[in-house]
Amino acid sequence: MAEQKIDVAYVAELARLELTDEEKAVFQPQLENIVKYVEKISQVDVSGVEPMMHGRKLVNAMREDVVKPSMDREEALANAPARTGDEFLLPKIVEGAES
Amino acid sequence: MKLYELGIAEARAGLAKGEFSSRELVEAVIERFHAANPDVGAYLTFDEDAALALADTNPKAVPVAVKDLINVRGQPCTCASKILEGYISPYDATVIANMRANGFIPAGRVNMDEFAMGSSTENSALGVTRNPYDLSRVPGGSSGGSAAAVGANMCIAALGTDTGGSIRQPASFCNCVGIKPSYGRVSRYGVTAFASSLDQVGPLAKNVEDAALLLQAIAGHDEHDGTTPRIPVGDYAAAARSATLKGRKIGIVKEYAGIGGIDPEVKRITDEAIAKCAAAGAEISEVSLPHAEYAMAVYYIIAPAEASANLARFDGVRYGLRSARAEDVFTLYTRSRAEGFGPEVKRRIIMGTYVLSSGYYDAYYARAQKVRTLIRRDFENAFGEIDAILTPCAPTPAFRAGEVLDPLTMYLNDLFTIPSSLAGVCASSVPAGFTAARGDRPALPVGVQFICGSFEEEKLVSISKAFEETMK
Numbered sequence: 001m002a003e004q005k006i007d008v009a010y011v012a013e014l015a016r017l018e019l020t021d022e023e024k025a026v027f028q029p030q031l032e033n034i035v036k037y038v039e040k041i042s043q044v045d046v047s048g049v050e051p052m053m054h055g056r057k058l059v060n061a062m063r064e065d066v067v068k069p070s071m072d073r074e075e076a077l078a079n080a081p082a083r084t085g086d087e088f089l090l091p092k093i094v095e096g097a098e099s
Numbered sequence: 100m101k102l103y104e105l106g107i108a109e110a111r112a113g114l115a116k117g118e119f120s121s122r123e124l125v126e127a128v129i130e131r132f133h134a135a136n137p138d139v140g141a142y143l144t145f146d147e148d149a150a151l152a153l154a155d156t157n158p159k160a161v162p163v164a165v166k167d168l169i170n171v172r173g174q175p176c177t178c179a180s181k182i183l184e185g186y187i188s189p190y191d192a193t194v195i196a197n198m199r200a201n202g203f204i205p206a207g208r209v210n211m212d213e214f215a216m217g218s219s220t221e222n223s224a225l226g227v228t229r230n231p232y233d234l235s236r237v238p239g240g241s242s243g244g245s246a247a248a249v250g251a252n253m254c255i256a257a258l259g260t261d262t263g264g265s266i267r268q269p270a271s272f273c274n275c276v277g278i279k280p281s282y283g284r285v286s287r288y289g290v291t292a293f294a295s296s297l298d299q300v301g302p303l304a305k306n307v308e309d310a311a312l313l314l315q316a317i318a319g320h321d322e323h324d325g326t327t328p329r330i331p332v333g334d335y336a337a338a339a340r341s342a343t344l345k346g347r348k349i350g351i352v353k354e355y356a357g358i359g360g361i362d363p364e365v366k367r368i369t370d371e372a373i374a375k376c377a378a379a380g381a382e383i384s385e386v387s388l389p390h391a392e393y394a395m396a397v398y399y400i401i402a403p404a405e406a407s408a409n410l411a412r413f414d415g416v417r418y419g420l421r422s423a424r425a426e427d428v429f430t431l432y433t434r435s436r437a438e439g440f441g442p443e444v445k446r447r448i449i450m451g452t453y454v455l456s457s458g459y460y461d462a463y464y465a466r467a468q469k470v471r472t473l474i475r476r477d478f479e480n481a482f483g484e485i486d487a488i489l490t491p492c493a494p495t496p497a498f499r500a501g502e503v504l505d506p507l508t509m510y511l512n513d514l515f516t517i518p519s520s521l522a523g524v525c526a527s528s529v530p531a532g533f534t535a536a537r538g539d540r541p542a543l544p545v546g547v548q549f550i551c552g553s554f555e556e557e558k559l560v561s562i563s564k565a566f567e568e569t570m571k
Contacts, residue, residue, distance in 0.1 A: 006453050011452050017436050018430070031446060031450060038467075046466060056283045
């Protein structure tokens with residue numbers, strides 16, 4: 001078997017994505033092919049070339065530092081999967097803390 | 100003629116003369132929606148009461164269908180993903196606010212590939228959209244709902260988004276005009292981000308003048324989007340009225356000659372389009388884009404990389420799906436995302452995470468950014484000599500649903516549209532004819548792509564409109 005370019009199960013964990021065994025089996029060869037395809041950029045001589053990091057040449061866009069109305073709290077919370085009062089409710093994060 | 104068959108300019112003329120009201124226009128679109136949506140599936144949802152109420156308070160406004168990743172206050176915004184089912188937008192995207200201020204109202208939410216990732220709208224988790232010219236075929240994507248709605252006269256015009264061809268390719272498949280504006284010409288505020296250095300909102304319309312009118316309404320600087328410069332918006336309607344190809348220098352890309360995988364009918368229609376431009380007074384010459392052959396590879400590094408970062412916001416915390424199997428913070432993330440995202444989105448998140456990960460960043464992402472500079476320079480050099488580049492829009496006409504299963508093969512749909520996206524320049528797709536019917540393939544629409552330099556939308560509109568005239 002040829003050496004794997006990408007360890008799909010490991011990268012998915014980095015991306016905080018749980019995959020089923022079926023998904024791993026399907027994605028592994030598909031992503032292997034895509035990675036092989038994009039490797040053609042290694043043929044290009046990029047010595048001395050500046051990277052293009054944005055969609056256009058940008059300068060810092062500054063605005064005046066003034067207070068403006070922001071989104072209403074009720075509206076911001078309206079799409080919450082779970083809430084308690086004025087806060088988003090989450091599973092316990094810190095081990096041993098009171099919940 | 101039914102009111103839903105009208106374009107923007109015609110509708111505005113009728114509204115101005117008092118021949119009909121905005122309510123009657125919206126009622127006609129709703130009637131057409133009920134008749135055609137069961138077959139075409141262009142819309143995911145249509146809040147009829149909201150659209151009619153808007154028409155009543157804006158009696159001269161023209162309704163526009165909105166791709167379901169652009170936020171409209173009080174409306175769903177699912178991005179065709181299970182992860183955003185039930186989400187209601189708390190605010191308007193800037194393009195929607197601009198539209199409202201300029202004589203348009205949002206009416207209906209149209210389907211798309213999930214998070215705009217795809218070329219057939221088959222990646223929608225929430226609905227199937229079919230090509231109105233052959234219901235067994237796809238409408239293209241990712242703005243497939245927008246294109247199908249325009250192509251089937253289910254709207255007056257529509258908004259789409261284009262990251263690597265997502266307005267232009269479906270426009271070609273569904274016989275409509277699409278414009279991908281220059282990067283920065285239109286605000287992305289309130290538009291769910293896929294690849295932030297590439298995403299642009301643009302119009303899909305029944306003719307070039309309509310596309311120009313809608314683009315003019317949405318374009319401009321926005322304090323909420325730091326990539327939108329204070330360059331005044333041109334008079335695109337005037338550009339459409341003074342359209343000409345006479346003396347225009349149109350470039351044909353040398354490297355595309357003899358390229359594989361092009362449908363012979365697309366080749367024929369593109370060659371005829373070049374001849375029509377020449378007959379209308381354009382000077383045709385060859386241009387070189389020596390790095391275009393690397394554009395697909397660059398795009399499938401940069402776009403997934405940006406997507407993997409942008410989609411990190413879907414974590415089950417503040418909005419969107421939260422897995423019932425979340426036990427702790429790790430499984431809150433991993434299981435909510437596993438249940439909420441479809442396969443193509445998962446593939447791209449993994450690909451993007453991989454090219455950004457330690458040990459691979461320099462070989463893939465950093466290198467792709469440098470090759471992108473070379474691609475942009477190719478266009479800058481070309482536009483030093485010519486006004487516009489003419490290419491096929493997509494390598495094939497609409498293909499059958501279920502026909503393209505391999506992701507990499509699907510990506511090839513954007514072969515001709517990706518280079519201009521990476522360069523940040525503007526481009527259009529304009530209907531250029533129909534394929535000859537062959538076997539079980541009926542005559543299908545095919546568009547050509549015109550590409551102009553950054554912030555040269557007026558020139559793009561003028562050339563596109565003049566080409567449209569040669570088709571009459």
